[in-house]
Amino acid sequence: MRGAMLCARRLGGLRARLGARQVSTSWSPVGAAFNVRPQGRRLDLFGERQGLFGVPALRAPEGFRVAQERALRRTEQLVARACSLPPGPQTVLLFDELSDALCRVADLADFVRIAHPEAAFREAAEEACRSIGTAVEKYAEKGGFCQTLICVNRYYYLRVAELFMFDFEISGIHLDNDKRRRAVDLNVKILDLSSTFLMGTNLPVKAEKHLLPERVWHHFEVAGDHVVVDGLRAEAPDDLVREAAYKIFLYPNAGQLKCLEELLSNRDLLAKLVGYESFSHRALQGTMARSPETVMQFLEKLSDKLSERTMKDFEMMRGMKMKLNPQNSELMPWDPPYYSSLIRAERSSVEPGTYGPFFSLGACMDGLDVLLGRLLGVSLRVQQPAPGEVWAQDVRKLAVVHESEGLLGYIYCDFFQRADKPHQDCHFTIRGGRVREDGSYQLPVVVLMLNLPQPSRDSPTLLTPGMMENLFHEMGHAMHSMLGRTRYQHVTGTRCPTDFAEVPSILMEYFAADYRVVQQFARHYQTGQSLPRSMVSRLCESKKVCAAADMQLQVFYAALDQLYHGPHPRGRCTTDVLRATQERFYGLPYVPGTAWQLRFSHLVGYGAKYYSYLMSRAVASMVWRECFLQDPFNRAAGERYRREMLAHGGGKEPLLMVEGMLQKRPSIDDFVNALVCDLDLDAESFLADSE
Structure with missing residues (x-):
């Protein structure tokens, strides 16, 4: 009786909190858990704290x-x-x-x-x-x-x-003892250089105020006779602010330049010492691409296919710049982010803030629960963490349960902004799955970390379309971890080659952009009204505006990464390689006196593998079009996807997994055509007819 009264009081309190904020009460348990502001850990007062x-x-x-x-x-x-x-x-x-x-x-x-x-x-x-x-x-x-x-x-x-x-x-x-000690020393040196280079990629730059027009000073931090530039200001409406930030922030730093040259040189020395032609040859062993030659062939073919579309995108941007600034209409490398965003907004005709009320966090979690259930037989169940189990009171814990196999693992959702939290959306493996010696299965544990705004007193957390897409993306990684139930933890879940690891997460982005999926959960948090289909169509169309130029930029970055990690000595400094690569693979001129490569932090974590995102996107596109475009809830296709692509983790060659899913081995041309095809699809064929 006492327990029933306590339960009634708690439910009453929950209804009161929901009612006070006028939040729709038709959420599933997982949706409600993410749409209600956390109320402190009352249970922390009782019993022993766990770690x-x-x-x-x-x-x-x-x-x-x-x-x-x-x-x-x-x-x-x-x-x-x-x-x-x-x-x-x-x-x-x-x-x-x-x-x-x-x-x-x-x-x-x-x-x-x-x-x-x-x-x-x-x-x-x-x-x-x-x-x-x-x-x-x-x-x-x-x-x-x-x-x-x-x-x-x-x-x-x-x-x-x-x-x-x-x-x-x-x-x-x-290797023999002497060479082995040399290899260990090189590894240590590479780690130190990597750490130093990473820190240098974010260091601000001071410039004397008198070198800049006074009207732009207030856009930067002012320190005495200097302005401090800590980023590119890519979205600033003033052309001069963007230009100044670009030229100052990317001005060559001699120490950082030396650090990068030494990092690349030592990587090359280590690769050759352990038997490889170059660092790139070593890094690409076991990947889908397998060799630097294949990667460069992929990038060159993609660049050629994109060329005409990219030029059209640049012409649109030039037209927009000429309309706003007739005296200075030449398109420069600091311009595309700003002018492409203006063109997208103009084409969309829907204010970005209009989407938020339809994408409450709870609604999006509802949508994931529905999609995963229908596609893979998996449900997300909220669990109360024990005292001391989580590091912040707004972290939610989900048990992932299969309809016939039972508990698969746990996802900790660290979704909300807080002081000193890194500004990155990512997936962390805390414990990998594996078969123990006694035959039992060690359940995987992962964390999904986002940076969403905290709910307010009057509304739950409301997501932008980009935040919603990122949530689906990261959940794709989590499902890979949960369903990659391998015998060995060394190859569990996302522990697979980099150019395959992003396939499950990018595939989830396609589901997040399909109206048949979106209509299952996107409803106004106050009225319950569904998101109009036309708004989803406009959103998808706006994402394709200037998409060729965006992809061309990624090709340029990936090609630069390959050339830096190719055979040494190169005979040229990294800035000369940058200039030549930009002219070959991008289409906008190199700006003399700049060294963008010194801010390219991905050279550390994705050395010789920056192409991976493009190749993963190509595979995800093929899987989407051939297996899920006609019916995004196709359970048979979902089971095949689990069996052929998720279940193996990294325990099977990635190209064999792709071949099993597509029933054919894709060629380089197939990868390229899949990426270009995405640029050409109109909204209605992309979404398919759901009526």
């Missing part, structure tokens, strides 16, 4: 040291066992358990070090990452224990064993 993610040691920052020491002890034991066994499947299992022991600390710490609101936790996690990294390098120096992987002969075991060997070989595990 982060339910790890008992992580009740306090000091627990990271306990966790890492425990993982390293376990690793020593597993290494000893692996060395004592003859080569075979058991060897691979032991190495996977070793990898799991390290990753369960390192992956968790990698998330906490950037996302936890408390500095003590961030610092302890940073130290844990360093300690685990040092331990891995120490094992690499030993050398002998990896030889047991070489003789494994069954295909699935062989694939995983080869991936382990590939990871070890970059540390020179197969």
